[in-house]
Amino acid sequence: xxxxxxxxxxxxxxxxxxxxxxxxxxxxxxxxxxxxxxxxxxxxxxxxxxxxxxxxxxxxxxxxxxxxxxxxxxxxxxxxxxxxxxxxxxxxxxxxxxxxxxxxxxxxxxxxxxxxxxxxxxxxxxxxxxx
Amino acid sequence: xxxxxxxxxxxxxxxxxxxxxxxxxxxxxxxxxxxxxxxxxxxxxxxxxxxxxxxxxxxxxxxxxxxxxxxxxxxxxxxxxxxxxxxxxxxxxxxxxxxxxxxxxxxxxxxxxxxxxxxxxxxxxxxxxxxxxxxxxxxxxxxxxxxxxxxxxxxxxxxxxxxxxxxxxxxxxxxxxxxxxxxxxxxxxxxxxxxxxxxxxxxxxxxxxxxxxxxxxxxxxxxxxxxxxxxxxxxxxxxxxxxxxxxxxxxxxxxxxxxxxxxxxxxxxxxxxxxxxxxxxxxxxxxxxxxxxxxxxxxxxxxxxxxxxxxxxxxxxxxxxxxxxx
Numbered sequence: 001x002x003x004x005x006x007x008x009x010x011x012x013x014x015x016x017x018x019x020x021x022x023x024x025x026x027x028x029x030x031x032x033x034x035x036x037x038x039x040x041x042x043x044x045x046x047x048x049x050x051x052x053x054x055x056x057x058x059x060x061x062x063x064x065x066x067x068x069x070x071x072x073x074x075x076x077x078x079x080x081x082x083x084x085x086x087x088x089x090x091x092x093x094x095x096x097x098x099x100x101x102x103x104x105x106x107x108x109x110x111x112x113x114x115x116x117x118x119x120x121x122x123x124x125x126x127x128x129x130x131x
Numbered sequence: 132x133x134x135x136x137x138x139x140x141x142x143x144x145x146x147x148x149x150x151x152x153x154x155x156x157x158x159x160x161x162x163x164x165x166x167x168x169x170x171x172x173x174x175x176x177x178x179x180x181x182x183x184x185x186x187x188x189x190x191x192x193x194x195x196x197x198x199x200x201x202x203x204x205x206x207x208x209x210x211x212x213x214x215x216x217x218x219x220x221x222x223x224x225x226x227x228x229x230x231x232x233x234x235x236x237x238x239x240x241x242x243x244x245x246x247x248x249x250x251x252x253x254x255x256x257x258x259x260x261x262x263x264x265x266x267x268x269x270x271x272x273x274x275x276x277x278x279x280x281x282x283x284x285x286x287x288x289x290x291x292x293x294x295x296x297x298x299x300x301x302x303x304x305x306x307x308x309x310x311x312x313x314x315x316x317x318x319x320x321x322x323x324x325x326x327x328x329x330x331x332x333x334x335x336x337x338x339x340x341x342x343x344x345x346x347x348x349x350x351x352x353x354x355x356x357x358x359x360x361x362x363x364x365x366x367x368x369x370x371x372x373x374x375x376x377x378x379x380x381x382x383x384x385x386x387x388x389x390x391x392x393x394x395x396x397x398x399x400x401x402x403x404x405x406x407x408x409x410x411x412x413x414x415x416x417x418x419x420x421x422x423x424x425x426x427x428x429x430x431x432x433x434x435x436x437x438x439x440x441x442x443x444x445x446x447x448x449x450x451x452x453x454x455x456x457x
Contacts, residue, residue, distance in 0.1 A: 012247070013248060014245060015248075017245065020140045022140065030161070034138075045248070046247065080251065083293075087296075
């Protein structure tokens, strides 16, 4: 890529940071330059983020409707899924899935809640409620 | 510590080239990538990340660091820890000792990353060069300037769980006996890259690109797997490259620094062409991305044809290169 072809379209997901890129100068040497971002990259990154945000939004609705425990919302809000929350908290996946049900969530001991709080990086009081 | 931060395009190659430079062995990021033969292509449909097949443009994490040990006659110490406290104690001890330490971390828990870039990706490399109060002073190679990170957040990032869990991995050189890159190891590295790219395995190198093209061709535009909220494979090829820290081809940089034999090879194989080839791959990605957003009609067949054309060009390039370093 030539130096003047380096994308500078601005990528909102970079939050004002610049990326380093390699390009060719007029003499044909490879030099480094900074890029404000690239449209394609913004599309794919924001697409990935949108999916995660949507999951959290749906979970919030489910919690409000009494179909899920607040843990389900916080799991998605932290951009995790059952597999990752299981690995991080040390609970087996089938137990995590049970704890996503309001009935089983309500029966969690303070120690078990603390494990989820630790895994998600949240205080237990937050974990029990929706924001 | 007298340490000079330098921004790089990717984390692992950036960290290791900074470490080498700091210890008196001049090395560019391109050289680190080339010399470790870390450039590759792999389509691994049986490994799923967020439900999407893994497409990689480089060797697995740690390959760049380990690939440089032999050519630089270097010995590195790699340490992992059973607990976050032990990991932090050891890091503090090394910093107090004046050492520059490389760490493997999860991007999600690093507060200085833009929120939209914070995914649970566990193989991000960075350098720690000091501590100021509770803050670690960090040289993160993908940022323009050095950054700071509170100790609690760094501990979380180092001990995140999941795929490729870092387990607090830290590394630093014990000895780097060769301070300059010699031509023989450059030629050897090029041979290895050529071997990977032309490997007779259907999911690796040029053949991997063709397999991916065949799979892409089969997707119907209406198929939710081509475009949709959950399985956008057209753009996925692009996103993964970005998220997995994929790398453009810097063979030219490698060759320019690599002595007479390598320069000869460069002249023979028009290494500049390689750059153009990889740029075409980037354009392909851009088209896929625009299709996902509905800005253009989704056409997996056209994308597959472009990918095949790309495979064709890369094959002829690597065949020429093979002849040049034979």
